[in-house]
Amino acid sequence: MKRILEFLSPLLHADAGADRVVPPSGFTVRLTVFTSAAMAFLTVFALALSLASGRLGQSWGDELARSSTIRISAPAGQMAAQTEAALKVLTQTPGVASARALSDEEQQALLEPWFGPGLPIDQLPVPQLIDISETAEGYDSDGLRLRLQAEAPGAVLDEHARWRKPLVAAAGRLKLLGWVSILLITATTGAMVTLAANASLAANAQVIEVLRLVGATDGYIASAFVRRYTLRVLVGAAVGTVAGFVAILLMPGGSDAGGFLTGLRFQGWHWLWPAVVPPLAAMVAFAATQAAARRVLGELA
Amino acid sequence: MIELDNVAYSYGGDALLNDISFSLAPGSFHFLTGPSGSGKTTFLKLCYGALLPTEGDVRIFDHSAKDMGRDAVAYARRRIGVVHQDCKFLDHLPLNENIALPLSVSGQATPDQFANLQELMSWVGLVGRGEALPPELSGGERQRAALARALIMSPDVILADEPTGNVDWEMSQRLLRLLVELNKMGKTVMIATHDMALIRAAKALVSARVLRISNNTLQSAGVDL
Ligand SMILES: Nc1ncnc2c1ncn2[C@@H]1O[C@H](COP(=O)(O)OP(=O)(O)OP(=O)(O)O)[C@@H](O)[C@H]1O
Ligand SMILES: [Mg+2]
Numbered sequence: 001m002k003r004i005l006e007f008l009s010p011l012l013h014a015d016a017g018a019d020r021v022v023p024p025s026g027f028t029v030r031l032t033v034f035t036s037a038a039m040a041f042l043t044v045f046a047l048a049l050s051l052a053s054g055r056l057g058q059s060w061g062d063e064l065a066r067s068s069t070i071r072i073s074a075p076a077g078q079m080a081a082q083t084e085a086a087l088k089v090l091t092q093t094p095g096v097a098s099a100r101a102l103s104d105e106e107q108q109a110l111l112e113p114w115f116g117p118g119l120p121i122d123q124l125p126v127p128q129l130i131d132i133s134e135t136a137e138g139y140d141s142d143g144l145r146l147r148l149q150a151e152a153p154g155a156v157l158d159e160h161a162r163w164r165k166p167l168v169a170a171a172g173r174l175k176l177l178g179w180v181s182i183l184l185i186t187a188t189t190g191a192m193v194t195l196a197a198n199a200s201l202a203a204n205a206q207v208i209e210v211l212r213l214v215g216a217t218d219g220y221i222a223s224a225f226v227r228r229y230t231l232r233v234l235v236g237a238a239v240g241t242v243a244g245f246v247a248i249l250l251m252p253g254g255s256d257a258g259g260f261l262t263g264l265r266f267q268g269w270h271w272l273w274p275a276v277v278p279p280l281a282a283m284v285a286f287a288a289t290q291a292a293a294r295r296v297l298g299e300l301a
Numbered sequence: 302m303i304e305l306d307n308v309a310y311s312y313g314g315d316a317l318l319n320d321i322s323f324s325l326a327p328g329s330f331h332f333l334t335g336p337s338g339s340g341k342t343t344f345l346k347l348c349y350g351a352l353l354p355t356e357g358d359v360r361i362f363d364h365s366a367k368d369m370g371r372d373a374v375a376y377a378r379r380r381i382g383v384v385h386q387d388c389k390f391l392d393h394l395p396l397n398e399n400i401a402l403p404l405s406v407s408g409q410a411t412p413d414q415f416a417n418l419q420e421l422m423s424w425v426g427l428v429g430r431g432e433a434l435p436p437e438l439s440g441g442e443r444q445r446a447a448l449a450r451a452l453i454m455s456p457d458v459i460l461a462d463e464p465t466g467n468v469d470w471e472m473s474q475r476l477l478r479l480l481v482e483l484n485k486m487g488k489t490v491m492i493a494t495h496d497m498a499l500i501r502a503a504k505a506l507v508s509a510r511v512l513r514i515s516n517n518t519l520q521s522a523g524v525d526l
Pocket of ligand 1: 303312317335337338339340342343344386440
């Protein structure tokens with residue numbers, strides 16, 4: 001705890017004097033603020049992208065796990081036997097969690113939207129449907145097709161949701177890329193602050209010399225720089241975050257038709273995520289300036 | 302207070318200073334003379350820990366300079382008032398704040414000390430110049446400001462490198478009297494100077510010892526000048 005307090009002391013000491021000993025430098029101030037604002041804006045977008053991809057992948061994945069179907073079209077006499085055979089094949093297929101033949105009532109309910117109520121299903125050559133749930137690993141669909149052909153020639157495997165599998169993988173990758181981008185943006189912010197602080201320390205070599213002459217410790221000198229950069233980055237990142245937040249807020253949301261694009265808005269408590277960005281940026285700036293100051297002061301000794 | 306024990310120093314080539322043993326006794330008053338380039342400034346820098354000896358040992362307030370971390374040196378500096386030969390300031394801050402800088406840096410800026418500051422400003426003849434920026438000052442004013450800055454912490458030891466180099470005879474007498482006054486209050490004083498007239502004037506006021514750097518080493522110049 002003591003060490004943490006010591007580490008944070010440049011921020012806690014509300015000593016305005018320490019800030020004044022470093023001459024103001026208008027241009028680099030504005031550049032630092034602008035860059036941190038831009039970085040925060042990008043972070044909010046990367047965050048939205050990552051969270052949206054995550055949600056999409058999740059919901060697509062759920063659908064995938066639920067559904068493929070086998071449709072059996074056979075002469076009325078063979079229907080029961082082939083259904084039996086297909087179910088037997090399915091129980092023996094690795095990767096199939098469960099399989100269930102739909103009852104007549106269920107099939108009727110499915111057809112109702114097209115043919116209206118009261119359809120005499122037992123008098124029509126309606127195919128029998130079998131609902132399959134996969135395990136996480138999934139089954140080998142080519143192998144299953146071959147076995148069905150042999151055991152139940154009237155069975156057709158319909159993997160209507162399977163085409164989404166690569167999309168789910170892509171969504172996962174996109175989510176990962178979002179997080180990688182955030183990491184890169186964080187590192188870039190750190191690098192930017194390090195460069196700016198280094199330049200500032202080098203430009204103020206005489207200030208440092210004078211401060212040392214009158215008995216300033218490294219901690220005092222470092223704090224003057226650290227506080228300045230931490231505050232600049234905090235202000236810049238706050239502005240950028242608000243801008244990014246508003247931009248995301250203005251995205252049209254909700255409708256299913258838009259799919260991914262309209263899903264970019266945050267949802268629920270995820271709206272709180274951007275609030276993390278300015279403190280994170282300030283922490284990065286703090287650490288980067290602290291490290292730069294310690295290094296330069298060590299070299300100037 | 303400050304002791305040098307068989308100290309040698311070189312900036313890389315031949316030794317500039319050699320075999321120097323010296324002890325700065327509390328309450329003493331020293332002058333340090335020697336030709337230009339003989340190493341007076343270097344000697345003072347060794348005394349306040351800005352340089353480490355290449356041989357031998359410097360002890361500052363009973364701590365070996367070699368073992369002192371940068372923070373320890375910083376704390377020692379608060380007890381040693383140094384007037385640099387090339388008086389450097391923070392050019393963006395007004396003179397008041399520059400002179401009070403040792404106080405801010407050590408977290409001792411209080412209203413009491415501010416009264417001190419006004420008194421000090423009048424001692425060194427800088428009343429009314431407090432709001433001026435250092436680059437607007439004359440060479441003599443800078444020197445006086447540097448002296449004021451060195452004294453603001455009421456240090457135990459005062460090391461002054463040519464503190465009267467740029468001021469007229471009358472002002473140099475005044476600054477000398479200030480330093481003598483401080484010495485009578487118990488401060489230890491060492492002044493590096495070429496100015497023999499100043500040394501002679503001082504002898505009338507205080508029992509000062511005169512040291513001389515020649516042939517790369519420290520010699521006592523004795524009483525006769
Ligand atoms: N940083 C340095 N690097 C290399 N050589 C230096 C450095 N500082 C001083 N010197 C050399 O050391 C010698 C002594 O310098 P110093 O400043 O101590 O002399 P001084 O007695 O104070 O002279 P002056 O009376 O002109 O102020 C000079 O020859 C100078 O060139
Ligand atoms: Mg000199």
